[in-house]
Structures are given as structure tokens and as C-alpha cells.
Amino acid sequence: MGLPVTNDNEKTTTNVASTSLSCVSNLAKMLPTGVVFIFQILSNLLSENGDCGKGHKILVGVCLGILGILCFLLSFSDTFKDSNGKVHYGIATTCGMMTVSSGKNKVKPSNQTDYKLELKDFMGAVLAVVVFAVVSLTDKSVVECLYPSAQSRISKWVQALPVLVSVVSSAVCVLSPSKRQGISHPVTTK
Numbered sequence: 001m002g003l004p005v006t007n008d009n010e011k012t013t014t015n016v017a018s019t020s021l022s023c024v025s026n027l028a029k030m031l032p033t034g035v036v037f038i039f040q041i042l043s044n045l046l047s048e049n050g051d052c053g054k055g056h057k058i059l060v061g062v063c064l065g066i067l068g069i070l071c072f073l074l075s076f077s078d079t080f081k082d083s084n085g086k087v088h089y090g091i092a093t094t095c096g097m098m099t100v101s102s103g104k105n106k107v108k109p110s111n112q113t114d115y116k117l118e119l120k121d122f123m124g125a126v127l128a129v130v131v132f133a134v135v136s137l138t139d140k141s142v143v144e145c146l147y148p149s150a151q152s153r154i155s156k157w158v159q160a161l162p163v164l165v166s167v168v169s170s171a172v173c174v175l176s177p178s179k180r181q182g183i184s185h186p187v188t189t190k
Contacts, residue, residue: 050144
């Protein structure tokens with residue numbers, strides 16, 4: 001009896017699959033899935049399924065603005081486990097992690113330098129807002145509500161823009177993966 005023999009083809013396939021799954025995971029961490037989900041719930045309610053008046057247009061605009069800001073801010077959220085295995089949430093800052101803890105005992109991660117803001121964090125946040133803007137502003141009910149007369153002129157852009165943005169955002173995620181785990185993803189050790 002010996003060790004199982006693996007050939008180079010199997011190793012290559014395994015490496016490609018592992019790299020692909022890692023890239024998809026990084027993309028999922030960077031993109032604003034929770035904010036888009038909230039938008040999908042609110043958009044039809046606020047836009048009256050595309051048949052809206054001035055008041056509803058204002059509500060849709062305010063909703064888009066608030067969710068865009070939320071999308072930007074959530075890009076800096078992160079989590080860590082303390083020595084007891086308890087999960088803590090916080091926001092990345094230039095000095096490290098600012099935790100959201102109750103009481104006097106502010107828990108900090110063991111290695112604060114892993115949680116400092118970097119340029120790629122801001123790139124990721126801007127990218128997340130751009131993705132959210134494209135998803136929300138090309139939504140059928142929002143298009144019909146905010147700019148109904150332009151609907152026929154921009155239909156090609158509405159179809160092409162999400163594809164273009166998804167290709168660019170995927171490339172950025174692959175080339176510069178985020179270390180941030182966010183508040184909606186499983187905690188891993190850094």
C-alpha cells in the first residue's frame with residue numbers, strides 16, 4: 001500500500017477550482033448584496049412599480065442616497081474572534097479596528113495592523129457604490145419612475161451597463177482582493 005498517485009492534470013484542475021472559488025468569495029465580500037436586497041424590497045414600494053408622482057420620485061431618490069451611503073460605510077466593516085472565540089464587529093480605521101462593544105471593556109483584535117485602512121479599501125468602497133448604483137438605476141421600476149421618457153433611448157445602456165460593470169468589478173476583485181470580512185460573512189482567522 002502506498003500513497004495515492006495524482007497526476008499534474010488533477011493538481012492543475014484543483015488549483016484552478018480553488019483559485020476560482022477564492023475569487024468568487026472575494027467578489028461576494030466586496031459587493032453590496034445586503035444593500036441590494038434591501039433596495040429590491042423597497043424599490044417597488046417606493047416607486048409604485050414605476051408609476052409614481054413627484055413625491056415618490058423624491059422618496060426613491062432619498063432611498064437610493066441613503067442606501068448608497070450605507071453601501072460605502074459597510075465596505076469598512078469587519079469582524080474578528082477574540083481569544084475566547086467570541087465574534088466582535090467593528091469598523092476599520094487608520095489606527096486599526098474600532099469595535100462596537102458594550103461596557104467598559106473595549107475588545108481589540110490581537111493584531112491591529114491587520115485591520116488598518118488601506119487604499120484598496122477605499123477602491124472597494126467606491127466600487128461597491130458603483131455596482132449598487134448600476135443595479136439600482138437600471139432597475140425597471142426605478143427607470144420607469146425616475147426617467148420614463150428616456151426609457152426607450154437608454155434601453156441599450158440599461159442592458160449593457162450591468163455587464164460592463166460586473167466585468168470591471170470582477171477584475172478589480174481578482175487583482176486586489178479585500179481583507180475585510182464585513183458583518184454578513186463568516187469570520188475567518190487572518
